Structures are given as structure tokens and as C-alpha cells.
Amino acid sequence: MLIQANTIRQSKSWGACLGRSSTIGWCMVALLVTLAGAAHANQQSSESAAPVRLFGQTLFIVRTGLADVTPEARAAAIEKRLRRLVESNPTLLSNLAIEDHEETSYVLTREEVLFVVTEQEARVAGIPRRTLAQEWAEQIQRTVQAMVPPTTENQSQLSVQVRDLLWAGVATAFLFFLAVAARIGFPLLYEFLHAWRGTRIRPLSIGGVELISADHLVDVLLYFSRFLRIVLSVGALYFYFHVILNLFPQTREFEDRFFVSLAIPFESIRAVHANWTSLLAGVFLTAVATGLFLAILRLFRSLFPQLIERVSQWGRVTTYCLKIQQVELLSGTQIAEGAVGTLRILRVVAYTSVTYLYVTSILGFFPATQQLSIELLGYLIEPLKLIGMTFVSSLPDFIAIAIIVLVTKYIIKLIHLFFTGIERGAITFQGFHREWAAPTYKIVRFFALVFAAVAIVPYIPGSHSEAFKGISVFLGVLVSLGAAGSFSNIVAGIVLTYMRPFSVGDRVKIAETTGDITQKTLLVTRIRTNKNVDVTIPNSLVLSSHIINFSSSATNPPPLILHTSVTIGYDVPWRKVHELLLAAAKRTTGILDTPEPFVLQTSLNDFYVTYEINGYTKHPNQMASTYAELHQHIQDLFNEAGVEIMSPHYLQIRDGNKTTIPDDYLPKDYQAPGIRIWPLRSLHPRSESTSPDGTAK
Numbered sequence: 280m281l282i283q284a285n286t287i288r289q290s291k292s293w294g295a296c297l298g299r300s301s302t303i304g305w306c307m308v309a310l311l312v313t314l315a316g317a318a319h320a321n322q323q324s325s326e327s328a329a330p331v332r333l334f335g336q337t338l339f340i341v342r343t344g345l346a347d348v349t350p351e352a353r354a355a356a357i358e359k360r361l362r363r364l365v366e367s368n369p370t371l372l373s374n375l376a377i378e379d380h381e382e383t384s385y386v387l388t389r390e391e392v393l394f395v396v397t398e399q400e401a402r403v404a405g406i407p408r409r410t411l412a413q414e415w416a417e418q419i420q421r422t423v424q425a426m427v428p429p430t431t432e433n434q435s436q437l438s439v440q441v442r443d444l445l446w447a448g449v450a451t452a453f454l455f456f457l458a459v460a461a462r463i464g465f466p467l468l469y470e471f472l473h474a475w476r477g478t479r480i481r482p483l484s485i486g487g488v489e490l491i492s493a494d495h496l497v498d499v500l501l502y503f504s505r506f507l508r509i510v511l512s513v514g515a516l517y518f519y520f521h522v523i524l525n526l527f528p529q530t531r532e533f534e535d536r537f538f539v540s541l542a543i544p545f546e547s548i549r550a551v552h553a554n555w556t557s558l559l560a561g562v563f564l565t566a567v568a569t570g571l572f573l574a575i576l577r578l579f580r581s582l583f584p585q586l587i588e589r590v591s592q593w594g595r596v597t598t599y600c601l602k603i604q605q606v607e608l609l610s611g612t613q614i615a616e617g618a619v620g621t622l623r624i625l626r627v628v629a630y631t632s633v634t635y636l637y638v639t640s641i642l643g644f645f646p647a648t649q650q651l652s653i654e655l656l657g658y659l660i661e662p663l664k665l666i667g668m669t670f671v672s673s674l675p676d677f678i679a680i681a682i683i684v685l686v687t688k689y690i691i692k693l694i695h696l697f698f699t700g701i702e703r704g705a706i707t708f709q710g711f712h713r714e715w716a717a718p719t720y721k722i723v724r725f726f727a728l729v730f731a732a733v734a735i736v737p738y739i740p741g742s743h744s745e746a747f748k749g750i751s752v753f754l755g756v757l758v759s760l761g762a763a764g765s766f767s768n769i770v771a772g773i774v775l776t777y778m779r780p781f782s783v784g785d786r787v788k789i790a791e792t793t794g795d796i797t798q799k800t801l802l803v804t805r806i807r808t809n810k811n812v813d814v815t816i817p818n819s820l821v822l823s824s825h826i827i828n829f830s831s832s833a834t835n836p837p838p839l840i841l842h843t844s845v846t847i848g849y850d851v852p853w854r855k856v857h858e859l860l861l862a863a864a865k866r867t868t869g870i871l872d873t874p875e876p877f878v879l880q881t882s883l884n885d886f887y888v889t890y891e892i893n894g895y896t897k898h899p900n901q902m903a904s905t906y907a908e909l910h911q912h913i914q915d916l917f918n919e920a921g922v923e924i925m926s927p928h929y930l931q932i933r934d935g936n937k938t939t940i941p942d943d944y945l946p947k948d949y950q951a952p953g954i955r956i957w958p959l960r961s962l963h964p965r966s967e968s969t970s971p972d973g974t975a976k
Contacts, residue, residue: 329354333361333422339415343399357394364388365423372423375416377409384412393419447523454519457511465508472497472504495581503574510566517562561644568644572637579633583626590618635659669740676738683738687731694723718776718801764819765802771818772801785830786899789821795900809903829899837874838895841905845913846887846926853880853888859920860892863912869905870894887926918944 328342329350338361341354348356364371371388378385384396396415401408472480476497594615601609609617635655643652700706702716741747776799781787785796787806794808804821806814829839847856857878864876876894883889892913896905917924918940 331357331361333358333365333419336422338418338422341400342403343397345395345397353394360393361419369423372419375420377412377416379409384408386412386416450519450522454515457515461508461512465504468504469501472500492585495578499574499578499581502577503570506570506573507567510563510570514563514566564644565641568637568640572633575633576630579626579629583622583629587619587622590615590622594618673740676740679738680735683731683734687727691724691727694727695720698723712779714779714782715777718773721801722773764817768802768818771822772799772803774822775799775804775818776801780826781828781831784900785828786902787829788827789816790824792816829902838871838897839899840893841870841896841902841909842891842893843906843909843913844881844889844891845917845924846884846889847922847924848887848927851922853890855920855922856888856890859916859922860890860913863909863916864892864894866912866916867894867905867909869896869898869901870909871896884926 328340330337330340331354332338341350341357344350345353361372371390374389375393376387378387382398386393386396394415396408396412398408401411404411406414476493480493480496480500482493482496594612597611597615599611599614600607601614639652639655639659642648642655697706698716698720701708701711702713704713736742739747781796781799783796783799786794787796789804789806792806792808792814794806794812794814796804797807797813798805801818803815803817806816808814845856845860860878861876864870865872870876871894874895876892879891879893881889881891892909894909896902898905914924921940921944923940
């Protein structure tokens with residue numbers, strides 16, 4: 280029974296948190312007691328009854344247990360409680376109340392629960408539960424009135440009256456102290472607030488922009504202080520009269536009627552009386568919350584207009600703009616307009632949130648509306664709670680993702696160190712070239728990142744949902760359809776990397792483009808031509824075209840051979856032509872002396888012979904200038920030797936005596952001979968005779 284009594288007292292204290300003796304609290308206790316009693320009903324029915332005695336006289340008999348408490352323990356606990364009350368304040372037993380719930384009835388004094396009467400006990404007694412509780416309460420009252428000595432009762436009443444008078448004096452003194460403190464303290468507080476304006480209370484600013492001036496802050500604090508003074512005064516008077524009227528039996532009934540009329544209707548007047556402290560606290564907290572709510576609204580009314588005005592002014596005068604390198608993304612005016620729109624949205628959200636929290640808090644201060652407050656808070660808290668629980672439940676996944684990222688990071692660092700050693704030549708493998716190190720590192724790093732992403736995906740919150748899978752499939756289809764050409768270029772780039780058809784800086788010819796390789800990636804190859812034109816060729820086109828590398832043999836013997844051709848008539852001795860071409864090659868800067876240049880007669884045509892001069896060079900990137908210099912030397916030497924560079928297959932009649940050699944190479948007194956037509960005598964014997972020098976007369 281002692282355990283049962285402690286349980287009831289604890290339930291009573293818990294109910295006080297939601298509202299002492301409120302219907303919700305007592306229903307929860309009654310429900311727990313009923314369920315526990317029903318679980319052990321069969322066991323309790325077989326137990327023996329236990330009488331409750333006071334001063335040797337039996338008051339009533341307890342025939343059933345309660346939860347795990349036996350009838351004997353219940354009877355002992357009730358007896359102990361009755362003896363304590365008789366010894367300390369027997370007047371409490373002269374006025375017992377009964378409070379009914381679904382399965383139990385409580386017998387109460389003004390201060391605590393005396394005992395509980397269950398439905399099972401009423402069935403055993405064969406009478407209604409409330410009737411049984413009334414009989415037991417009346418039996419206790421009769422026994423106490425008959426057995427308590429009148430002197431003891433009078434002495435007890437006298438001591439109670441003296442105690443009440445002392446408490447009344449203390450309450451009056453405390454009220455007087457509060458009045459004096461408020462009359463002195465609040466004016467001082469007002470003076471301090473005025474004195475602190477601009478000194479201790481400074482404007483609220485962010486980044487040099489003043490949000491709230493000191494005057495506005497002082498006005499808000501003064502407003503809240505005056506409101507707080509009124510609330511404290513009303514609360515002190517309410518508490519004082521409530522305590523004073525409740526101390527004396529003569530005014531207690533008036534106190535009950537007066538304060539109950541101010542309270543929200545509850546299940547019964549007794550429940551309201553039991554919840555007077557909750558009502559008092561609720562009224563006080565409501566007043567404080569209202570003052571705070573009004574102060575916050577006043578703060579918002581001064582804060583947001585100032586912010587909007589200051590941001591607008593900043594947007595009109597600022598030269599700041601958001602840009603990436605030289606590309607302006609947003610001007611200062613656009614940034615200010617966006618900030619003003621954001622502030623307006625925040626103002627609506629702030630007003631709505633504060634009002635919602637204020638209403639919810641007010642409803643939560645009173646037991647009758649606590650359930651509604653809990654439901655309203657649930658609408659706000661449940662989403663946040665769900666997000667928080669999801670975050671907490673996802674912490675192991677986040678830790679796993681962090682571990683995978685950390686391990687991948689260091690693996691990539693090790694791979695980078697390994698391939699850097701290969702590129703520097705510190706690590707060598709037969710058949711693996713040093714220039715393969717960088718592209719191979721990129722490929723290995725890519726696959727390492729892919730494996731890390733595959734390992735991370737299962738730990739991403741929501742990755743197992745159908746929506747995530749659908750989006751993954753959709754993105755995969757988009758990538759496969761849109762990146763087919765890119766993938767073909769990447770594959771071609773990988774093949775070209777390990778084929779080694781060229782390196783950066785090589786002079787190459789790809790399709791119809793000739794130039795130096797400036798960059799090669801997995802997607803494209805870039806070439807700079809002789810005219811400094813950069814040409815970007817996709818790797819798939821490079822792989823499908825023929826590639827001519829002029830630089831691959833420049834560093835390996837034999838070097839690259841540059842060649843050019845001239846056509847000379849049959850009347851010039853070929854040895855003379857060879858001599859002139861070799862001399863021109865040796866004069867050219869880019870042509871090597873060793874191996875020596877050589878001449879090839881590539882064809883014997885109808886009217887002329889084709890001579891090809893070949894020279895070795897180690898500078899394929901200077902092919903254009905080398906060819907130009909070689910051609911210049913060929914022209915000079917042939918002109919100096921009097922050899923005409925032409926293909927003489929013309930048939931028209933011309934002054935063939937005048938050579939096509941430039942005048943600078945001819946003697947100064949040179950005169951072109953006349954046209955020689957004397958061979959035509961054989962065809963015209965009667966023609967005019969010729970002069971001795973062969974010219975026609």
C-alpha cells in the first residue's frame with residue numbers, strides 16, 4: 280500500500296505540471312491504475328481482506344489489492360496516513376472530498392489524496408463505487424471527531440490561526456516591500472535607460488550598416504519596462520489576496536467563489552480550486568508573453584522599414600557588382616532589389632512565426648487548452664523533429680561517407696606520388712614511357728573517383744527510394760544519348776596517348792592541317808600552324824585520319840629529309856645541275872652538313888629533267904623558313920651560273936636570244952643578238968642573204 284500511495288502522490292505531482300487535479304492528469308492516473316488492476320484482478324480476488332484501524336477501532340475493510348500492492352499493504356499505508364494527519368492537523372479530515380473518474384474514486388483532503396476506491400471493491404461490496412467511497416469517508420470523519428480530544432482540537436485550531444496570522448503578516452510585508460521596490464526601482468530603471476541612450480545602448484548595426492538606432496532600442500525597452508511593471512503589480516495583488524483569503528476559514532469560501540469565477544470553467548469547482556496555482560501562473564505568463572510579443576512587434580515595425588530603406592539607398596549609390604573576372608553577373612541595383620525582396624519575405628515570415636508562437640504559448644499556459652497547444656506545436660515541431668531524427672539516423676551514413684572520402688583522398692595522393700616518380704624517372708618500368716605517367720594518372724584517378732562514388736551512393740539518404748532510382752535512370756539516359764560523341768573522343772584520346780604518334784611540340788600534318796602540337800587532351804588535339812592559327816581537332820577525327828610526324832625522326836638518326844625539285848632542260852649538263860643544287864643546300868642554315876645532302880633525278884620528261892635536292896635537318900619546326908632559304912640559294916646560284924630554271928616546252932616563236940637571267944647577272948655591255956632564223960634557208964633557197972654575223976639582211 281505504501282508503494283501505491285507513493286505512486287498516487289507522484290501521479291498527483293505530475294498532474295500538477297499539466298494542471299494540478301486537472302481532468303487530464305487524473306484520467307491518466309486512473310487509466311494506469313485501472314489497467315494495472317485489471318492485469319492482476321484474478322490474482323487479487325483470491326487474496327485475503329485487510330481491515331483499516333484507527334486507535335484500535337476498525338474503520339473499513341480493504342478486500343482487493345491495487346496493481347502489485349496487496350490488500351494488507353494498502354490497509355497499512357492508509358492507516359499510516361490517517362495517524363499522520365490526526366497527529367499533525369486533524370481538521371483536514373473533517374472535510375473530505377470525493378472525485379470520480381472512469382474506474383476509480385479518489386478520497387481527498389485539501390492537500391493530498393487519502394486513498395483510492397476501485398470498481399472491483401465496489402463490486403465486491405455490492406454497492407456503487409461513489410457510495411462506498413462516501414461511506415468510508417464518513418466513517419473516518421465520525422471516528423476522528425469521536426476520538427480526537429477537544430483540547431487537542433482546540434489547541435490545533437489555535438496554532439493554525441496563529442500560523443495563518445503570521446503568514447498573513449509575512450504576505451503583507453512582502454507586498455509592501457514589492458510596492459516600495461517597484462516605486463523606487465522602475466523610475467531608476469527609466470532614468471538609466473535614458474542615460475544609456477547612445478552610450479551603453481548603442482545602435483544595432485551589421486557591417487557598418489545601422490539596422491536599429493539607439494533611440495528605437497531605448498523606446499522598446501521603456502515600453503516593455505512599463506508593461507512589465509503593470510503585470511508585476513497586478514500579479515502581486517492577485518497573489519496577495521489569494522493567499523490572504525485562503526488562509527482563514529471565514530474567507531476561504533469567498534475566495535473559492537471569487538477566484539473560480541475568474542478562471543476558465545473546468546470539470547468541477549473542486550478541479551478549479553485545485554488548479555489555482557496553475558491559473559495564477561498561466562495568467563502571469565500570459566501577461567509576460569503578451570508584453571514580450573508587443574515589444575517584438577514594435578521592434579519589427581521599426582527594424583524592417585529601416586533595413587529596406589538602407590538597402591534601397593545602398594543600391595542607388597553603390598558601384599559594387601557581382602562578376603566573374605570581367606563578366607558582370609549582377610549589378611549593385613539588381614543585388615539591392617533582390618535583398619529588398621528577401622527582406623519583405625523575411626518580414627512576413629517573422630510576423631507569422633512570432634504570432635504563431637505567441638498563440639501557441641498562451642494556449643499552453645492553461646490546462647484546458649494545453650492539448651490544443653500541443654497539437655499546434657506539433658504542426659511546427661513534427662517536421663523539424665522528423666528532419667532532426669532523419670539527420671541523427673543518417674549520422675552513421677555521413678561518417679561512412681566521410682571515411683570513404685578520406686581514404687579515397689589519400690589513395691589518390693599515393694597514386695599521384697607514384698606516377699610523379701615515373702614522370703621524373705625515379706621509378707621505371709620496361710616498356711612504360713615517362714610521358715605516359717600524366718595521362719595514366721588521370722585515368723587511374725578517374726576510376727578511383729568512380730569507385731568512391733559507387734561506394735558512397737548507398738549511404739546517401741534517400742538513395743534507396745524509387746524517386747532517386749528514377750532520377751538516376753533518367754540522368755543515365757541523358758548522358759548516354761548526349762555524350763556519345765564525347766565518349767568516342769575520350770576513347771580515341773586514350774588510344775592516341777598509348778600509340779604515341781606525336782608529342783607536344785612536334786611538327787605534324789593531320790589530314791590537311793600542318794603545324795606544331797600545342798596541347799593534347801582526352802577530348803581534342805590542338806595544332807598551331809605556320810600562320811599562328813590554332814586548330815582544334817577532335818581525337819576521333821585524329822584517329823581516323825593519317826598522321827605525318829615530321830619531328831619523330833629529327834632526334835633519331837637518320838634525321839628528317841627536306842626536299843624540293845627543279846626542272847631543267849636537257850641542254851644543261853646534269854653534273855652542273857647537281858653541283859649547283861648541292862651548293863645551294865650547303866649554304867642553307869637548317870640543312871646539316873653531315874649527313875651530306877644529295878640529288879636525285881626523279882624523272883626524264885619530254886622536254887626537261889626533274890632534279891630533287893634532299894637535305895637533312897634537325898629542326899622540323901623551321902621547315903617553312905628552311906625551304907624559303909633553300910629556294911633563295913637555288914635561284915642565286917643558278918642565275919650566277921647562267922642556268923635558266925624553266926621547263927622549255929613552249930612552242931611559240933620568241934626572241935630566244937634574250938636570256939631570262941636577271942640583268943644584274945649579265946655584263947654591263949651585253950646586247951641581245953637578233954632573232955636567228957637562218958636555219959630556214961634549207962626551206963627557202965631564194966631568200967635574202969644573211970650578213971656575216973648571221974643576222975638577216
